[in-house]
Amino acid sequence: MNKFNLLLIFILSFLIFSCGSNNGKKKSDFSIQIPNNKSEFTINDDLQATIVNSKNRTIDSISYFFGDRHLKSSRNETELQLQLKDVLLGNQTLKAIVYSEENSDTLTKTIKILNNKAPVVYTYEIVNSYPHDMTSYTQGLEFHDGILYESAGQYGKSKLRKLDLESGEVLKEIELDDQYFAEGLTILNGNIYQLTWQEDEGFIYDLESFEKTGSFAYNQSKEGWGLCNNGEKIFKSDGTEKIWILDPETLAEKTYIQPTHHKSISTRLNELEWVNGKIYANTYQKDGVAIINPENGAIEGLINFSGLRDKVTQHDKLDVLNGIAYDPETDKLYVTGKNWDQIFEVKIIKK
Structure with a gap:
């Protein structure tokens, strides 16, 4: 076959392939x-x-x-x-x-x-306080069957912990390898799911034994920040405007909502907690917690926790508010922060 015939076949093939669709170039x-x-x-x-x-x-x-x-x-x-x-x-x-x-x-x-209306603004009242390890860089906090679980971050210091709320005692603990920076956690169907920050990997542990049983990759997001669940679906924040909805079996990021109020779309939502049908989301480096409708992403409320950080022991490693835990058995809400020496039980009050 000569070069002319080869060229003719190539041109005809290109025309057949291109026919029938606007490929976006014209x-x-x-x-x-x-x-x-x-x-x-x-x-x-x-x-x-x-x-x-x-x-x-x-x-x-x-x-x-x-x-x-x-x-x-x-x-x-x-x-x-x-x-x-x-x-x-x-x-x-x-x-x-x-x-x-x-x-x-x-x-x-x-x-x-x-959204078509501004978020309802709330403040807080401290009901009680409990001891918390001030060396713990809190990334995730969640109750399950009345027991408190915590994920603590920082390279070389990341941990998964089971805690006694009243005393602050560490009942069980796993240390992560030094190359991992732990982030949020959630518990579903007898498993603990824990994120890492930029390592593109999450871990699965057996709730009772604390043994690692598996891992999962992030298929669309680039980072791991916060986790929560509603008993059926797992929700994940990644620092962007998206809260991902994960398949509870494969942990794949299937779809997402975008937390949005009446003026703009929010980003940097960090630790997540499921509270009475809503997602409570801490905004990284802010004293506010957004109350999000999981159906459409509407930010329906904002809790102003200004001043709470001033009530813990002040030290050079003290960091921002981060850590929300709701106990459905008692209908009580708890918050803490990174390297705070107290966990606070709080009552939310409409301003």
Whole structure:
């Protein structure tokens, strides 16, 4: 076969492969238009969008999507109206696939959806305090069957601990290898799940024996920060605007919510705790805890813990608020911080 024939076969193959789809390299004859080019909405808004057909091409059908959700398919409807009351908050993608003259064009528009009201602001009242090891760089804190479990961080100092709340006594402890920086933990179905920070790996332990039984990788996020669960799903923060929802069997990050209030999307949410159907999330290096609706990501409340750090022993390694534990058996909430010598039982009060 000569060089000319080889070149001809290559060109024909390329044309066959390219036919039937707008691969994104050439400008589409269609676009999504939103009135006034609006890109920011709230959940009580209606979203209106129109497919603009600049070359008056014959449209065979259009399929509309919002994120991963298929909205509808139509042969000739170039207008879409969507009520946003039931969608996820945060940065979302409106997508339309236009099929026309044996070609398809995929169109996208990124929009931001905010909550429609400001978070309720709460303060706190100290009910009681309990001793806590001030050398413990608290990363995760959780009750299970009335017993307190803690994950402590820092390279060379990371641990998994079982604690007696009243005395602060360490009942059981595992030290992690020096190359790991431990982060959040949660307990589900007889297992303790513990994150590491930048090592792209989490550990699984048997709840009773504290023996390591496995590990899991982070398949989409780059870091591990906080963990909690609702008895069925595991939620994971990674320092970004996302709280991931993990498959409880494989620990794969399947989907996510974006914690969002009425003005912006929040980031750097750290330690997580499941409290009466909501996610409580500590904001790293802040004195606030966000109360998040796990269904859509709406930040419905903010607890201001200003001044709590001043009530523990002051020393050169004292660090920020981090550590939220809710005991469902007693309906009590506890908070502490990194290298704090006390754990506080607190009552949350609306301001």
